[in-house]
Amino acid sequence: MRQNGNPLLEVRDLTIRFGGVVALNEISLEIHEQEILGLIGPNGAGKTTLFNCLSRLYRQSSGDILVRGETITPLGAEDMAARGIGRTFQNIALFETTTVYENVLTGAQFAMNGGLAADIFNGAKVRRERAETRERIMHLLSLLDLAEIADHTIADQNFAVRKRIEFARALAAKPSLLMLDEPAGGLNREEVRHLEDLIRQVRDEFKVAVLLVEHHLNLVMKVSDRVVAMDFGQKIADGLPHEVRAHPQVLRAYLGEEAA
Numbered sequence: 001m002r003q004n005g006n007p008l009l010e011v012r013d014l015t016i017r018f019g020g021v022v023a024l025n026e027i028s029l030e031i032h033e034q035e036i037l038g039l040i041g042p043n044g045a046g047k048t049t050l051f052n053c054l055s056r057l058y059r060q061s062s063g064d065i066l067v068r069g070e071t072i073t074p075l076g077a078e079d080m081a082a083r084g085i086g087r088t089f090q091n092i093a094l095f096e097t098t099t100v101y102e103n104v105l106t107g108a109q110f111a112m113n114g115g116l117a118a119d120i121f122n123g124a125k126v127r128r129e130r131a132e133t134r135e136r137i138m139h140l141l142s143l144l145d146l147a148e149i150a151d152h153t154i155a156d157q158n159f160a161v162r163k164r165i166e167f168a169r170a171l172a173a174k175p176s177l178l179m180l181d182e183p184a185g186g187l188n189r190e191e192v193r194h195l196e197d198l199i200r201q202v203r204d205e206f207k208v209a210v211l212l213v214e215h216h217l218n219l220v221m222k223v224s225d226r227v228v229a230m231d232f233g234q235k236i237a238d239g240l241p242h243e244v245r246a247h248p249q250v251l252r253a254y255l256g257e258e259a260a
């Protein structure tokens with residue numbers, strides 16, 4: 001959804017080198033409030049590197065990243081939740097021996113105002129906040145079909161369920177931008193269909209923008225408002241899904257990959 005003023009996220013001329021490899025080469029893009037932006041590209045195009053720069057796990061060699069007009073370049077990964085940026089990982093990172101509820105709660109910790117001092121000095125407020133958080137998490141869990149297993153441990157859950165738990169944990173921090181790293185990876189056709197509905201539902205209900213990095217092109221094309229395509233660290237197309245899908249450079253990048 002385009003709005004006047006600054007975009008939610010703006011990437012300006014972002015470049016990152018690893019030794020001799022230019023993983024990102026002057027990438028620029030924007031994401032607007034409540035927009036679903038799909039990011040596609042063949043293996044090695046630089047999608048994960050961009051993700052890691054946006055979540056401040058990697059430092060760019062040059063260029064800038066702005067959230068609502070303010071640079072986040074000096075910030076670290078631990079500051080991103082406070083800036084409203086949440087993410088899921090390609091390789092799921094959950095706490096195995098704790099419950100589904102507790103895992104999602106870790107995502108909400110940052111969004112709760114009461115720290116230890118508040119616990120001591122303002123018990124009633126903290127109790128109210130805890131109750132609200134529990135309600136919010138249970139709502140998230142039911143939206144993601146996880147309510148019935150809220151008290152089960154992670155170790156008992158299959159891959160598709162773990163992905164939904166990670167999704168719920170990222171949403172629990174109330175992000176403005178949710179970055180999803182290959183959410184369809186390892187899912188069957190039915191689960192991908194479900195994911196498609198879920199991404200749109202989550203955007204509508206939680207008013208988040210979504211950056212979707214995904215190899216599953218049909219999913220990206222169906223669910224995204226706009227798509228950016230990359231190849232060899234460069235942006236090669238940016239537009240509506242059907243425009244990007246038919247773009248000559250995009251076709252070449254994908255055909256080239258299949259022919260290789």
Ligand SMILES: Nc1ncnc2c1ncn2[C@@H]1O[C@H](COP(=O)(O)OP(=O)(O)OP(=O)(O)O)[C@@H](O)[C@H]1O
Pocket residue numbers: 018021022023041042043044045046047048049050
């Ligand atoms: N930490 C790193 N050290 C050295 N090179 C890296 C590092 N991370 C990424 N690269 C290189 O940067 C380039 C882009 O890789 P990246 O993983 O971002 O691509 P991708 O589009 O996410 O690929 P895939 O779809 O296979 O996940 C590749 O040449 C990769 O080898």
